[in-house]
Amino acid sequence: MIATPEEGEPLPEYVLCAANLAPHRPPSSEQDHAPFYHRLPADLGGGAIGQVPFHLHGFACEPPLTNDIDDRAFSNAAFCQLEGVDGATYPIQKIVLDFYGYVRVDDDAGTPDREESPVSVTLESDPGGYDFSRDLDITVRRGSTGDLSRGIIIRGRPDVLLPAAAYVIRPQLGEDHLLLCDGLFDTTPPTPVAAFEYNFKLWSDCNRNGVDDETDITLDPVLDIWPMDGLIDECHPELCEPDYNGDGNVDQDDVDDLLACIGGDCSRVLPQANPDFNHDGNVDQDDVSALINRVAGNGCPA
Numbered sequence: 613m614i615a616t617p618e619e620g621e622p623l624p625e626y627v628l629c630a631a632n633l634a635p636h637r638p639p640s641s642e643q644d645h646a647p648f649y650h651r652l653p654a655d656l657g658g659g660a661i662g663q664v665p666f667h668l669h670g671f672a673c674e675p676p677l678t679n680d681i682d683d684r685a686f687s688n689a690a691f692c693q694l695e696g697v698d699g700a701t702y703p704i705q706k707i708v709l710d711f712y713g714y715v716r717v718d719d720d721a722g723t724p725d726r727e728e729s730p731v732s733v734t735l736e737s738d739p740g741g742y743d744f745s746r747d748l749d750i751t752v753r754r755g756s757t758g759d760l761s762r763g764i765i766i767r768g769r770p771d772v773l774l775p776a777a778a779y780v781i782r783p784q785l786g787e788d789h790l791l792l793c794d795g796l797f798d799t800t801p802p803t804p805v806a807a808f809e810y811n812f813k814l815w816s817d818c819n820r821n822g823v824d825d826e827t828d829i830t831l832d833p834v835l836d837i838w839p840m841d842g843l844i845d846e847c848h849p850e851l852c853e854p855d856y857n858g859d860g861n862v863d864q865d866d867v868d869d870l871l872a873c874i875g876g877d878c879s880r881v882l883p884q885a886n887p888d889f890n891h892d893g894n895v896d897q898d899d900v901s902a903l904i905n906r907v908a909g910n911g912c913p914a
């Protein structure tokens with residue numbers, strides 16, 4: 613059955629599509645040529661249903677693509693496959709994108725490396741910015757029933773803790789590593805999946821206790837004192853805060869005050885300041901040298 617409802621007509625419960633499908637009206641106001649089904653793909657049971665771009669099936673994804681992004685909010689630790697510490701337990705998270713039909717990654721272009729991915733993952737606030745997909749593991753899900761798959765699995769990696777932010781996943785544009793429809797009757801030329809957007813967000817749990825770091829800091833303000841920047845200090849040892857006397861300037865006075873503190877007089881240094889500027893566990897002349905470097909504009913200690 614090929615269904616092409618007229619403008620204003622309701623869609624049938626589901627439609628099957630074949631090659632040369634005429635434009636029909638999808639459930640939204642968007643015009644498209646793709647098949648739309650009210651039923652989950654698991655109910656339909658088919659894959660090779662025509663030479664059309666497969667759409668993402670929002671409600672079949674895990675978590676489903678609802679209107680509320682809070683339904684797709686994870687801690688960044690859980691999404692990046694990091695276990696809890698100090699006895700904290702929480703479920704490790706992933707995203708499964710589910711399509712109306714079978715999908716594959718274009719393997720004619722070779723094995724994707726970490727720089728190349730079938731989807732892009734960018735900040736919702738900066739769609740043209742850094743593509744976080746290179747920091748993620750993205751694989752086509754293979755079930756026990758064969759080589760064909762409708763799903764791709766997206767999850768973080770323990771070596772890169774993604775920042776707390778709202779993200780959007782889209783199919784990668786360009787010629788290489790396209791996300792393609794699979795199991796079609798006719799595979800020349802290959803048919804990319806239809807454009808889609810799947811959004812999700814991460815909240816920060818950098819200390820991996822299963823609690824939002826904002827809540828941690830509210831309950832225990834000592835966690836964020838040096839620098840006081842809304843981030844739990846122990847998670848960011850690479851940050852070097854140079855304003856030791858807290859007057860808002862970074863200058864020779866800070867060097868002098870740290871030097872005095874190392875000599876035993878910490879009266880001019882902020883009480884919350886950590887005099888171990890280079891984080892090597894010792895408070896000594898090396899910290900002063902590193903601070904001089906920083907004040908001179910030469911960056912943070914290695």
Ligand SMILES: [Ca+2]
Nearest residue numbers: 817823824825
């Ligand atoms: Ca936390």
Ligand SMILES: [Ca+2]
Nearest residue numbers: 839841843845
């Ligand atoms: Ca902090």
Ligand SMILES: [Ca+2]
Nearest residue numbers: 855859861866
């Ligand atoms: Ca200062």
Ligand SMILES: [Ca+2]
Nearest residue numbers: 888890892894
């Ligand atoms: Ca030191």
